[in-house]
Amino acid sequence: MEQKTNLKSIIRPYKPTDKPAIVSLFRFGILEHVYPAFFKAMSHPDHIGVTLSVSVAGYVLGGSSYFQAMLFGGAWAFLVYYCCHDIYHNYLRRKLDTEMADIREKFSDNQANGFWVAEMEVNGQSKVAGLLAVVKNDNAPSLEVFQLVVSFNQRRKGLGTQLLETAVEFCKEQGLSRVIVDISSAQTAAISLFRKLGFTVTSVNSNTLANHLVSKLARINAIRMEKHL
Template sequence: MQLRIRRYQDPDKETVRSLFSQGIQEHIGPSFKNAMSSPLYLCFSLGLGITGYLLASGLGGLVLVSGWAGLVYYCCHKLYADYVRGRLQADMQDIQACYMAQADDCFWVAETVATGKVVGMVAVVAKKNGAERYGELFRMIISSATRRTGLGSRMTQTVLEFCKQRGMSKVILETSSTQTAAIALYQKLGFKHVRSYTKTHVADWMMKITRVTIVVMEKSI
């Protein structure tokens, strides 16, 4: 499959918004699985099952464990689904204004050469910290059909080269801890993990239940 990377155009809007929504929300399942399979949650689920069995027979144990699993899934779903909802009403509503209006900002899409179907996207926004100018990578999404083709690497390199040409000192990005493939890709390209945090758009207790952290990475250029 031949793929090309080009700048975003207005006719791409709905396809890009759909790709963004699908790409982010597909992390709900893996984050739920990651949380429930952790040693702490396995022990807690076992404890709930035993407690429920002792108090109200086997059915009671099933109810307690199912209720706990439902709460974990709800928190994982809210983390990603609410993020998508918020972004679709903000920067993803007017991509031209948010990512294309300034010379040092840009939004790219990847498309198949044969059909012109959009299968990937990435953006960068120029930031400033005192005298330092750097780029922040946003909205990296690759469709499931084109993963493991090197497209993620190509799109990241596009951002790095764009920022280097404009004299920026580094590129930073944020991703979630459950996106292990993305983290591995960035590390392969020379990005370093600089910090993690858990303060997001959902309540602190929900973030604790999901066991998800936001990972900040950067690469000097």
């Protein structure tokens, strides 16, 4: 596939020397969702009710102690944060131990899969600013987006759109009819981007591969989106 360029960036296939930067960017791209997921969970009416109830309980049990109320409320908030962190951290660990352990074997040496890097010039030096990996679905004529990440400092410059367009072109070249992405409900910006590029939500579920109680407290949903070509 030909490389795609604009005035400041280039989308190109992954090469082995990219791995340190790619792993760092991948790690950031997963863990950055912990705080948004936490704040979204804590703003849910059910969690607001629990927070108030726990704080009042602390106030009463502490003999009208505001400190005790804050302590109980803080403990509840920490529990919710821990659950959010646990889901994303475990996902990151699984992927680093499997697909990301040998990117060349999983993606570069497998013509059915693809891995691209967005490279941007920063202060006269080329830096890895984004990544996109796709995996062919063996059970259907489709590609699944394994991961899409753009560096925080290089967002809103069209890199995410360029990467996804590259994946769509690759999908067409493979003779496949769909591009699929599984994304968490905390990734609101990414969801908006996928919608903008013609993806639609086809399913929503609470299966985060974590303990049921952890998933329930984190209130994170897995969202599947698809684009038909």
